[in-house]
Amino acid sequence: MKKNFSVFLIFFGTIGFLSCGEADYEKAKIKFGIMKYEKQSEICDSTGCAKIVLEYPAIKTSFNSAVKDSLEAYIMNTLLENYSQQLKLKSLDEMAKVFMADYVGAKKDFPDYTIPWEINNTISVIYNSNSIVSFQSELYHFTGGAHGNSGVYFSNFNSQDGSKLLLSDLMNSNYKSELNKIAEKIFRKEKKLDPSASLEAEGFWFADNKFSLNENFGIKNDGLVFYFNFYEVAPYAMGPTEIRIPYSEIKSLIKQEGLLNKVLDELTINN
Known part of the structure; x- marks a missing residue:
């Protein structure tokens, strides 16, 4: 089965003049880029198809490997749990393979089925400093039914040690x-x-x-x-x-x- 696939990596930079103190502050922050992952089933026309569109942060630089590991684990687990928490999927490609196979199975069981399936998830960095980094995950997931499942979920981490933060x-x-x-x-x-x-x-x-x-x-x-x-x-x-x-x-x-x-x-x- 032929699938369209694209991965893009875009890094942000800062432009401007900073005082010495501000420069030190910026240097201590974790730097992020953006990754995009897209896959769709072979046929995507009036007969329906399955499509995955993901956008998420990629850590460009981090002064602490433990922090980097913690944040990357959160990001990947959030993306992989889009389709199933029970399957314990290990990669985006594995998730896409299972998702597409399930859609093909639904089409075989119901030949006249033309409703498209979709996973769309955007994870954004909404606050980033040398004390706290805050993420927002916006999810839309449709595999049939009256309406899709959508949600907005936040996660906050200590920028110094990578631990997840609660209100308390x-x-x-x-x-x-x-x-x-x-x-x-x-x-x-x-x-x-x-x-x-x-x-x-x-x-x-x-x-x-x-x-x-x-x-x-x-x-x-x-x-x-x-x-x-x-x-x-x-x-x-x-x-x-x-x-x-x-x-x-x-x-x-x-x-x-x-x-x-x-x-x-x-x-x-x-x-």
Whole structure:
């Protein structure tokens, strides 16, 4: 079976004049390029086909091999689990082979089947410094049915040792109650809900009818972003929910000696 295949590697560079301190800061950061991986089944016309389109970061330079290994493992595992977590696939080519074979099998079982299958996944670096690197994975996966599966997932890592970061690593102890209060005000405003309205009555599925953030969060220049995917806290028809919390509203909750406070310092230096 003949397949179209292309891999592109694009590296980013920085142009401009930096002061000595800024130059040292830039030098310490992990440098990323972008990889693109595309494959499709032999016939891709009105009879339908299967297609994979992936875009993801490639580490160009890293001052620490352990960090490089950790981040590369996260990126590859995220891509390989697009199709199946049970198969324990070892490479993108192996995933593509299984995906295409399953599509061909579906076409053999149902000769009139013309619905295309698709895996589309983009992993982006949304924050990168010498303290924290934050990734966002946007996924769309369709293998038949009423609609495809889509999602947005964040992962955050310590840039110095490659360890994955949880909210509790970044915030003061007993932060949850206050953070949830701040986030709920934003949530209700965006959803146009009265402050006293029942979340359950409005169609949301929070446990015990009480708003609570999840651990699906990313780090950006202007604050933290949380994301609830389809079916997580509401029916599919209500869509996903994104909540952005400015650093100015949670500064008192951030660990003074933690990595997120270093992010605020870094943002101050660069502004």
